[in-house]
Amino acid sequence: MATPSHRRRSRPQRRTAWVSAVAVAAVALVVSLVVAFQPGDEGGRRTAATSVAEAREAVTPTASPSASPSPSASATPTKRASASPAAKKSRKASPSAARTTASSRPAAGTAGSTGSGSATLAGRIRPGTAYQGVATHYDAGTGDGACSFGPNATMMVAAMNTADYETSKACGASVLVRAASGASVTVKIVNECPAPCRPGQLDLSKQAFAKLAALSAGQIPVTWSLLSPATPETVAIRYKTGSSRYWCGVQALDHRNPLARLEVRTGGGWQQLPRTGYNYFLSEQGTGCGGAIRITDIYGQQLTFESIALSPNVVQRTSAQFTAR
Structure with a gap:
């Protein structure tokens, strides 16, 4: 049996164990409370921290250097965002705008205008065209005719066939006439040559025909074209x-x-x-x-x-x- 002293010794040991158990339980409670409020908790603090981080990321699309870039914060979306749809539309429209603002030539029709350079108002007889036909001759008298110009001093005149006369539109035109021989003469249209004159035909004054061939030839093949001659006269x-x-x-x-x-x-x-x-x-x-x-x-x-x-x-x-x- 145990001695009293042994009993006295054993009672303090049981008390120490109990105190130790209580102490351990208290420590465990404190630890559990501390752990419950750690930042790693799945509770409200972690959720709040996540919301703050997400809000910060939304304000600053570009990731910080210390963090690895995420799809929502990469540099590529930022570059795309810099070119708005309106900006892209504006760039595509610029070539059209350049064409629209290109200067245009003034239209012929202003006082003193020098015209467009091309005979846009010409009728059947057009500049830069060689017409094929025949030349005949007639007695032109004083050089007057259907054009009502009156006498002509040089008598280098001609009558134009009805088709090319074009209701007097040919009146006053200067025409260079060339024969197959290479001879040529410049005449002024002062008259109309009705049928049997045919399109392309010129009926020259005898004086003008003689520059190309003998009058006895009667009719010769020619080519003729419109001129814009030098002249000392004014209108x-x-x-x-x-x-x-x-x-x-x-x-x-x-x-x-x-x-x-x-x-x-x-x-x-x-x-x-x-x-x-x-x-x-x-x-x-x-x-x-x-x-x-x-x-x-x-x-x-x-x-x-x-x-x-x-x-x-x-x-x-x-x-x-x-x-x-």
Whole structure:
């Protein structure tokens, strides 16, 4: 049996064990409480930290150097975002804008215009074209004819076939005529050659035909083309006999290039007058008679005359001429 002393010794040991157990339990409780509030907890603190991090990442798309880049914070999406759809549309539209703002040439039709350079207003007879046909001859008298120009000093004149005469549109045209022999002559169209003259045919004055072949030849094959010749003369304007402010006929003479139209100024602007087969432009109601006159050649060049008196059958010389083409 145990001695009393042994008992006394054993009672303090049991007390120590109990105290130790209580202490261990207390420590465990404290530890558990501390652990419950650690940052690694799956509770509210971790959730709050995650929300703050996500908010920070949303404000700053680019990842920090210490963190590995994630798909939502990579540099590539940032570069794409810098080019907005509006910016892309603007870049695509720039070539069209350049075309739209490209300067355009002024249209022919302004006073003093030199035209476009191409005979956009020409009829059947066009510059830069060689026409095939035949040449015949006739007695041209004084050189006058259907074009109503009056006597011609040089007599280097011709009548144009009806098709190419084109209701007097050929009047005043200068034409270079070449024969198969190589001989050539320049003539002015002053007349119309009706049937049996056919398209391409020129009926030359005897003086002009003699430059190409003997008159006895009667008819020869030729080529001919339109010219814009040198000339010392300026354009003249003439009102037809019987013209007044109630009716008038207007004619242009000595123009370097064929005429496309003649206009008179009215209260509403310029009015084009119809052309007759005898080469006058008529104002049947007197519109514009005695006022400003504007003429346009087949190249679009325009000349305007402000001070032409309404004096019938008087040739009124101007100081202007179409430029050579």
